[in-house]
Amino acid sequence: MVQDDVRRHMKDLCKNYMNYHVIVxxxxxxxxxxxxxxxxxxxxxxxxxxxxxxxxxxxNRQYGYGYDDYDDYGRPRRRRRFRRFRRRRFPYQSLFGLFGYPYFYPVFPGYYGGY
Structure with a gap:
């Protein structure tokens, strides 16, 4: 009975955070x-x-090896960061909590002055 309540609570949380970036x-x-x-x-x-x-x-490139790590003036370039997303399935019993991912910039406000 208690496990069903926890499972239902996690299912509701997942439904609320659907398509959002979360910390699990x-x-x-x-x-x-x-x-x-x-x-x-x-x-x-x-x-x-x-x-x-x-x-x-x-x-993994099909043609060639790309560019070297130096710009036109001989200075080293900053390394680029690549991320790939993989789908993984987790049962509700293994979840303990879901938290919205904290973004540290304010939401863009609407136009001022009645445009």
Whole structure:
């Protein structure tokens, strides 16, 4: 009975945060971030990001190896960051909590002056 209440509560939370970037805490204490993509009666599908090395991306190229790590003046370039999202399914029993991902910039306000 208690497990059904917890499962229903997690299902409602997942429904509220559908298509949002969230921080997920599992029952074993681990945390990760992801985007809730879908859900069914038994679990939730979360798109979990994974970092991809730039060298790994260059080896996957179809034509050539891309550019070197220096700009036109011989200065080293800043390394680019690539992220890839993978879908993973988690049962409701393994979820402990969902939290909205904190973005530290304000929401863009509307126009001022009655335009």
């Amino acid at each position: 805490q599992l029952s074993d204490g681990s945390q990760f971030d992801g985007i809730i993509d879908g859900m069914d009666d038994d679990g939730v599908i979360i798109m979990v990001p994974e970092d991809v090395d730039e060298g790994q991306m260059q080896m």
